[in-house]
Amino acid sequence: MRIKTVPTVPFRDQRPGTSGLRKKTREFMQPNYLENFVQSVFNAIRALQNRDREGALPQSASPADFDNTTLVVGGDGRYYNRPAIQAIIRIAAGNGFARVLVARGGILSTPAMSAVIRRRKALGGLVLSASHNPGGPDEDFGIKYNMQNGGPAPEQVTERIFRETLKIDRYCSLDSPDVDIDRDGSLKIAGTEVAIFDPLADYSALMEELFDFEALRAHFRNGFRMLFDAMHGATGPYARHIFEERLGAPPGTVLHGDPLEDFGGHHPDPNLAYAADLVRLLADGNAPDFGAACDADGDRNMILGRTVFVSPGDSLAVIAEHAAHAIPGYRGGLSGVARSLPTSTAVDRVARAAGINSFETPTGWKYFGALLDAGLCTLCGEESFGTGSNHIREKDGIWAVLCWLSLLAVSKKSVAEVLHDHWRKFGRSYFQRHDYDKLVAKSAAAMMQDLEAQMPGMPGRSLGNFVVSSAEDVSYRDPVTGAETEHAGIRIVFSNDSRIVFRLSGTGTEGATLRLYLERYERENTDADVETVLAPLAEIARELLGLQQRFGREKPTVIT
Ligand code: VG1
Numbered sequence: 001m002r003i004k005t006v007p008t009v010p011f012r013d014q015r016p017g018t019s020g021l022r023k024k025t026r027e028f029m030q031p032n033y034l035e036n037f038v039q040s041v042f043n044a045i046r047a048l049q050n051r052d053r054e055g056a057l058p059q060s061a062s063p064a065d066f067d068n069t070t071l072v073v074g075g076d077g078r079y080y081n082r083p084a085i086q087a088i089i090r091i092a093a094g095n096g097f098a099r100v101l102v103a104r105g106g107i108l109s110t111p112a113m114s115a116v117i118r119r120r121k122a123l124g125g126l127v128l129s130a131s132h133n134p135g136g137p138d139e140d141f142g143i144k145y146n147m148q149n150g151g152p153a154p155e156q157v158t159e160r161i162f163r164e165t166l167k168i169d170r171y172c173s174l175d176s177p178d179v180d181i182d183r184d185g186s187l188k189i190a191g192t193e194v195a196i197f198d199p200l201a202d203y204s205a206l207m208e209e210l211f212d213f214e215a216l217r218a219h220f221r222n223g224f225r226m227l228f229d230a231m232h233g234a235t236g237p238y239a240r241h242i243f244e245e246r247l248g249a250p251p252g253t254v255l256h257g258d259p260l261e262d263f264g265g266h267h268p269d270p271n272l273a274y275a276a277d278l279v280r281l282l283a284d285g286n287a288p289d290f291g292a293a294c295d296a297d298g299d300r301n302m303i304l305g306r307t308v309f310v311s312p313g314d315s316l317a318v319i320a321e322h323a324a325h326a327i328p329g330y331r332g333g334l335s336g337v338a339r340s341l342p343t344s345t346a347v348d349r350v351a352r353a354a355g356i357n358s359f360e361t362p363t364g365w366k367y368f369g370a371l372l373d374a375g376l377c378t379l380c381g382e383e384s385f386g387t388g389s390n391h392i393r394e395k396d397g398i399w400a401v402l403c404w405l406s407l408l409a410v411s412k413k414s415v416a417e418v419l420h421d422h423w424r425k426f427g428r429s430y431f432q433r434h435d436y437d438k439l440v441a442k443s444a445a446a447m448m449q450d451l452e453a454q455m456p457g458m459p460g461r462s463l464g465n466f467v468v469s470s471a472e473d474v475s476y477r478d479p480v481t482g483a484e485t486e487h488a489g490i491r492i493v494f495s496n497d498s499r500i501v502f503r504l505s506g507t508g509t510e511g512a513t514l515r516l517y518l519e520r521y522e523r524e525n526t527d528a529d530v531e532t533v534l535a536p537l538a539e540i541a542r543e544l545l546g547l548q549q550r551f552g553r554e555k556p557t558v559i560t
Pocket residue numbers: 018019130131132295299300340363364365382383384386504505506507508515
C-alpha cells in the first residue's frame with residue numbers, strides 16, 4: 001500500500017451552506033468531487049492549526065497534529081454513504097491521521113457523531129448526510145465537518161474550507177482495498193488505525209446520564225404507549241435500542257426502523273406533510289397519546305399528541321419550562337436559552353420568567369456552538385424541528401423525545417394538557433413557516449434585494465391592519481467570538497406582537513427556496529386555528545415580495 005498524490009482541479013461550487021455541502025448525489029459522484037472537498041477540509045484544518053490564518057482562530061478549533069489525532073466518520077445510511085466512507089478512509093490515511101473511527105455499517109446519527117467526537121476526544125468528524133432531503137442516485141447527498149467540540153464547523157472555518165476548494169491541485173490517498181465496515185474491530189492501513197465501533201454505545205450512555213431511565217421504564221411498565229417514526233433513517237437502531245430494549249416500550253413502538261438507502265422513497269422529514277403515516281396512526285381511536293419522528297440523520301424531531309401537533313418553537317419553550325424539575329440532567333437549572341432568528345419567541349417568555357438570558361442567532365446549529373462552549377446557554381432550538389442542549393453540540397431528535405417522555409411521566413398529563421397549560425401560563429405564539437421551492441435562483445435573489453431596499457421606509461407604515469414597528473436586514477455579532485454574520489434574514493416586526501422573517505434557504509440543491517416565517521403572539525386567545533390567525537400575515541408577505549407577479553405561485557410548496 002502506498003500513498004498516492006492525485007492531481008485534481010477545483011470545482012467552483014463547493015461552498016458549504018447552512019449545514020455543510022449539499023448537492024445532488026450525481027454531482028458528488030463525479031470523479032474527485034468528494035475527494036477534493038475532503039482534502040480541502042483537511043487542508044483548512046491543517047492551515048488553521050499551523051496558525052497560517054487570516055483573521056482570528058475560531059474558539060473551538062484547537063491546535064493538534066494529524067499524527068496523533070482521531071477522525072470520526074459516519075452517515076445517515078443514504079445512497080453513496082458506503083463508497084464515500086471508503087474514500088474518506090483512504091484520504092484520511094493518505095493525510096496521516098493516527099486513527100479513523102468508523103461507525104459500524106456506516107450508520108451514525110448526527111447527534112451520536114457529536115457525542116462520539118466529544119467522548120473520544122477526536123479532532124473532528126465527517127458526517128455524510130443531506131439530513132431530511134430524499135436519498136438516491138437522483139436525490140441528495142451531503143457532507144459536513146464537525147470540530148473538536150462536536151459541533152458543526154463555524155463560519156470562519158467553512159469559509160476557509162471553501163477557499164481551499166478553490167485552489168486545490170492534488171489530494172493524498174492511500175492505495176488500499178476497501179475496509180470491511182460491518183464488523184467491529186480494528187486494522188492498520190499504512191500508519192493509520194481504522195477502528196469500526198458500535199454507533200449506539202456512546203450515545204445511549206449519554207442519554208442514560210441525562211434522563212431517569214428507571215422512571216421511564218416504570219412509565220412504560222404502567223402501560224404508557226408511544227409511536228416513534230424513524231422514517232428509514234439513522235435513528236431506527238437508536239430508537240429500538242433505547243425505547244424498546246432499554247426502556248421496555250413494546251416491540252412495534254418504532255416504525256420504519258430499518259435504515260434504507262432511499263428512505264423507502266420518501267422525504268425523511270419529520271413534519272405534518274412528510275410524516276403522514278404517523279399522523280394518521282395517531283388519529284386512530286386506540287392510538288397512544290404520544291408520537292414522535294426524526295429526520296434521516298436524527299437531529300430533527302417532531303412531537304405529536306393524539307389531537308395536537310407541538311410546533312417546534314412551543315416544544316423548545318415547554319422543555320425549557322419543565323427541564324429543571326422533570327429531567328435529572330438539568331436539575332441545576334438552565335444557564336440561558338438560545339433560538340435562531342426565525343424561531344418563534346415562545347422560549348423568550350419562559351426565559352424572562354426564569355430570569356435567564358435568551359439569545360437570538362442566525363439560522364444553523366453552528367451559531368449555537370460558541371454560546372454553548374462558553375456556558376451561556378443550556379437549551380437551544382430552531383423552528384425547523386431542531387431542539388438540543390449543552391450535552392452535545394448538535395440538535396438531537398431522540399433527546400427531545402426523551403425530554404417529552406420525561407415531562408409526560410412526571411406530570412402524568414397528556415401532550416395536549418402540557419401544551420395548554422403552557423399557553424395558559426405564557427400565552428401562545430402562533431407560528432408557521434411557508435416554503436416556496438425551486439424558484440429561479442437569480443430571480444429569488446433579486447426579489448430579496450428589492451425587499452431589502454424597501455426596509456428603510458417601512459417603520460410606521462400600515463400593511464393591512466398591521467403597523468410596522470421595525471424592519472431590518474438582520475446581522476449578528478457572536479457575543480463570545482465577536483464573529484460577524486450578515487444577512488441572517490429580513491425581519492419585519494409589527495406593533496401587535498406579530499412578525500415576519502424572510503430568508504432564502506442555505507441547504508437546497510435545486511434553484512432557490514424562499515422561507516417565510518410568520519408569528520403572532522396572543523396572550524388570551526390560545527385556541528384559534530393557526531392558519532386563520534396567520535393568513536393576514538401570509539398575505540402581507542406575499543404582497544411585499546410580489547410573489548404572484550414574479551413567480552406565479554398561488555401557494556407555498558410546503559407549510560410547516
Ligand atoms: C435548514 C433549517 C435550519 C437548519 C438546517 C440544517 O436550513 O432552516 O434551521 O439548521 O436546515 O438542518 P436552511 O438554510 O435550508 O433554511 V438539518 O436537520 O438539514 O442538518
